[in-house]
Amino acid sequence: MGTAAAAVAPLARYDVAPPSPSSWYRALRPWLLGLGLTLVVVAIQAEASRTPSPRTADAPSTEFSEERAQRVMRHLADGIGRRIPGTPAHREAATYLASVLRELPRLEVEIQEAEGHYLDDDTLVAYTVRNVVARLPGRRPDAVLLSAHYDTSPEGAGAADDALGIAAMVEVARALANGPELENTVLFNLNGAEEYGLLGAAGFMQHRWASQVRTFLNLEATGLGGRAILFQAGPDASWLLEAYARAVPQPFGDVLGQDLFQYRLVPAGTDGHVYRSAGISGLDLALFRDGYAVHSPLDRPERVEPGSLQHMGESALAVTRELATRPFPDGKGSGPSIYYDVLGRWMLQYGAHAAWAWAAAAALLVAGATVLATRRKLVRLSVAAEGLGFCTLSLAVALVVPVAFGFLPHYAFERPHGWYASPWLAVATFGTLAVTGALLPRALWAQRLAARGVAPQERVFTAWLGGLWLWVLTLGALQLLGLGTAYLALWWTVGGALGLIAATFLASPRARMMALYASWVPGLLLTVQMGRSLLELFVPVAGHLRLGVPLDPLVALLAALPVAMASVLGLAPVQEQSRFGPSAAAFATASVAFLAALLLRFPYTHERPKRLWLEHRLQEGRSELQYSSWDFPDPRAALSGQPGPLQTAARMPGFRGGYTAPVPPANLPAPQVDVLESQDDETTALRTVRLRLQLGAAYLGRVRIPRAALVGWSLPAPLPPLAPEDSVYVLDVLAPPGGHYEVSLRLRGQEEVPVDVQAFFAEWTPPLEEARSRLPAWTTANLRVSTYATIRL
Numbered sequence: 001m002g003t004a005a006a007a008v009a010p011l012a013r014y015d016v017a018p019p020s021p022s023s024w025y026r027a028l029r030p031w032l033l034g035l036g037l038t039l040v041v042v043a044i045q046a047e048a049s050r051t052p053s054p055r056t057a058d059a060p061s062t063e064f065s066e067e068r069a070q071r072v073m074r075h076l077a078d079g080i081g082r083r084i085p086g087t088p089a090h091r092e093a094a095t096y097l098a099s100v101l102r103e104l105p106r107l108e109v110e111i112q113e114a115e116g117h118y119l120d121d122d123t124l125v126a127y128t129v130r131n132v133v134a135r136l137p138g139r140r141p142d143a144v145l146l147s148a149h150y151d152t153s154p155e156g157a158g159a160a161d162d163a164l165g166i167a168a169m170v171e172v173a174r175a176l177a178n179g180p181e182l183e184n185t186v187l188f189n190l191n192g193a194e195e196y197g198l199l200g201a202a203g204f205m206q207h208r209w210a211s212q213v214r215t216f217l218n219l220e221a222t223g224l225g226g227r228a229i230l231f232q233a234g235p236d237a238s239w240l241l242e243a244y245a246r247a248v249p250q251p252f253g254d255v256l257g258q259d260l261f262q263y264r265l266v267p268a269g270t271d272g273h274v275y276r277s278a279g280i281s282g283l284d285l286a287l288f289r290d291g292y293a294v295h296s297p298l299d300r301p302e303r304v305e306p307g308s309l310q311h312m313g314e315s316a317l318a319v320t321r322e323l324a325t326r327p328f329p330d331g332k333g334s335g336p337s338i339y340y341d342v343l344g345r346w347m348l349q350y351g352a353h354a355a356w357a358w359a360a361a362a363a364l365l366v367a368g369a370t371v372l373a374t375r376r377k378l379v380r381l382s383v384a385a386e387g388l389g390f391c392t393l394s395l396a397v398a399l400v401v402p403v404a405f406g407f408l409p410h411y412a413f414e415r416p417h418g419w420y421a422s423p424w425l426a427v428a429t430f431g432t433l434a435v436t437g438a439l440l441p442r443a444l445w446a447q448r449l450a451a452r453g454v455a456p457q458e459r460v461f462t463a464w465l466g467g468l469w470l471w472v473l474t475l476g477a478l479q480l481l482g483l484g485t486a487y488l489a490l491w492w493t494v495g496g497a498l499g500l501i502a503a504t505f506l507a508s509p510r511a512r513m514m515a516l517y518a519s520w521v522p523g524l525l526l527t528v529q530m531g532r533s534l535l536e537l538f539v540p541v542a543g544h545l546r547l548g549v550p551l552d553p554l555v556a557l558l559a560a561l562p563v564a565m566a567s568v569l570g571l572a573p574v575q576e577q578s579r580f581g582p583s584a585a586a587f588a589t590a591s592v593a594f595l596a597a598l599l600l601r602f603p604y605t606h607e608r609p610k611r612l613w614l615e616h617r618l619q620e621g622r623s624e625l626q627y628s629s630w631d632f633p634d635p636r637a638a639l640s641g642q643p644g645p646l647q648t649a650a651r652m653p654g655f656r657g658g659y660t661a662p663v664p665p666a667n668l669p670a671p672q673v674d675v676l677e678s679q680d681d682e683t684t685a686l687r688t689v690r691l692r693l694q695l696g697a698a699y700l701g702r703v704r705i706p707r708a709a710l711v712g713w714s715l716p717a718p719l720p721p722l723a724p725e726d727s728v729y730v731l732d733v734l735a736p737p738g739g740h741y742e743v744s745l746r747l748r749g750q751e752e753v754p755v756d757v758q759a760f761f762a763e764w765t766p767p768l769e770e771a772r773s774r775l776p777a778w779t780t781a782n783l784r785v786s787t788y789a790t791i792r793l
């Protein structure tokens with residue numbers, strides 16, 4: 001390498017070296033060390049993120065046993081199955097859970113029936129809900145509330161989502177009830193309707209015990225494996241985070257989840273949202289690994305990873321006990337907190353002020369490192385300033401190149417989402433593209449420096465200092481944005497500065513380099529941890545985000561981000577070389593090979609299937625099956641076994657587009673609407689129409705009323721705020737008593753107003769079952785049956 005450099009850049013005085021086999025080794029050394037360290041860090045992180053061993057049923061009764069809890073999860077998911085509010089299975093589940101809890105000593109158990117209204121996003125839901133609530137009295141009435149939901153979405157038995165959370169709660173109740181009396185009271189809300197708009201939590205807030213609640217712990221799942229992450233703490237939760245950090249044996253949490261919620265980058269809410277809206281602080285714990293099966297028929301007990309329930313339950317029991325053994329603090333916590341675990345062992349947690357203090361200390365450390373490095377003549381300031389520019393450019397190109405290539409699979413080759421079942425392929429493809437991109441500006445800079453006669457060692461330290469300055473500026477920017485995730489920049493900055501300071505005290509070039517490598521590791525570790533969680537969370541979610549755009553560029557960004565971050569300091573040692581041509585070419589070749597594999601890869605497998613939506617819709621004499629996709633790729637290929645003829649679907653209310661086929665009708669009643677009363681008001685030119693909705697055996701009625709015509713309704717809630725493009729108000733009616741529901745609408749004008757009414761049924765029809773049986777093994781289908789009518793008022 002040295003000779004080649006000399007040939008290209010004759011001014012590079014320090015690069016002239018005799019050709020020898022060891023020059024190859026010298027060129028490869030920084031790469032081998034960097035990649036080797038990365039592999040070690042990834043392995044350590046993987047080991048640290050393993051789930052605990054499940055405890056057997058003979059574990060002491062005051063401890064958490066996965067085997068005992070599993071019986072509850074199995075009974076709900078296998079014994080009872082889908083638990084849709086208003087259906088017999090749902091009632092059976094409530095009765096079963098109440099009976100299990102009534103066997104526990106000291107526990108007061110009630111079945112709560114609540115009615116109310118809840119605004120879920122832009123849909124108003126009028127609900128009737130059945131919660132199983134329990135109370136373990138402590139010496140004080142102040143209470144910790146544990147919450148999970150036993151209802152399921154219509155598509156599956158909901159083993160992880162959320163029979164697992166319910167099972168964990170029952171086992172926590174058993175452990176606490178068998179222990180000594182606690183200082184504070186513990187309440188349990190086994191809520192009966194989360195999937196239809198957070199209604200079980202809203203209903204619980206009407207219960208007389210709700211006023212006792214001082215804090216909550218919500219147990220949820222958007223995946224079937226891994227450890228339960230503390231993904232949201234909300235504002236003013238520092239005392240809760242301290243309790244979690246003190247008590248939980250294997251902490252797992254990242255403030256990133258909170259940042260995503262804060263900026264509304266995660267669409268779904270949890271029951272925690274309801275409690276927080278009522279001014280109660282609390283923690284959300286959730287499983288998220290293996291999100292491929294959630295909200296699908298694949299969410300079954302045998303798929304739940306062993307140890308996941310143990311981790312969820314152990315964590316919930318430890319925090320609950322901790323919170324229940326001492327009086328609650330007066331007043332609230334001191335604003336938002338930053339929290340994250342290190343290697344699943346330690347939970348770090350500090351407030352916003354402390355974060356600023358840490359950032360200031362890090363900046364001082366960087367200033368000190370800069371002074372020392374210039375005094376010891378490791379770098380010159382003029383060259384280092386140039387380094388900041390090239391490091392920034394290198395980071396930008398490291399992100400832009402993968403994202404740009406992310407557009408190719410769909411727009412150039414029509415093969416999107418090849419990473420869906422194989423996220424590692426996204427990491428390999430877009431990670432190598434990120435390194436290739438990062439090398440391009442650095443190669444240019446290396447040649448310039450070599451041409452100016454800057455020595456190899458000085459080039460390395462200059463690149464390191466430039467990267468360090470970039471990190472401290474990033475840290476400041478993230479702090480100003482109020483993002484907890486600034487902690488990553490903090491670790492990179494502190495590590496990088498300490499490494500540079502250590503190097504200034506070391507004499508031998510080799511020892512100096514080792515100091516830099518060692519100081520690279522802490523930032524790398526936390527970045528790998530964050531990047532892995534982000535990708536594990538998001539890739540399966542891409543299978544059920546009903547967006548009309550391919551998600552490859554976004555996945556490219558997520559896969560490239562940790563690599564680009566690691567490259568800021570990680571590529572400094574490579575700067576020893578004056579030419580990057582061969583290494584850039586090697587990475588470019590590898591990324592092209594990975595990209596080709598990504599393009600050829602079929603996105604779905606039996607285990608990680610494509611999600612389809614099959615709805616049998618009966619509408620005024622028409623009976624048809626509607627097929628649509630939950631992710632971006634066209635569902636057509638999955639429908640070749642269907643007895644056509646398939647037509648491209650016209651736009652219908654509540655239907656995203658896809659294909660339809662006529663099928664034999666099923667014997668289901670159309671939703672019936674009786675107009676009970678209609679009154680005109682001459683002075684206001686408004687009409688009031690009183691309706692009775694007859695849902696019969698349907699569990700859900702959905703009413704769509706034109707925005708232009710509706711002025712108000714008899715519900716105690718105002719009309720929901722709508723986006724400018726929305727043309728209808730949506731009112732959902734869930735499980736009304738006796739199957740009927742009355743409402744008055746105030747309508748503008750005298751012209752007829754078309755109101756669409758749709759009723760959803762829990763039982764599948766034969767054509768629907770038939771269609772599902774004809775789908776290929778690499779798909780999974782969520783089924784719906786609905787009848788549909790348009791009435792004119």
Ligand SMILES: [Zn+2]
Pocket residue numbers: 149161162194220221
């Ligand atoms: Zn859930």
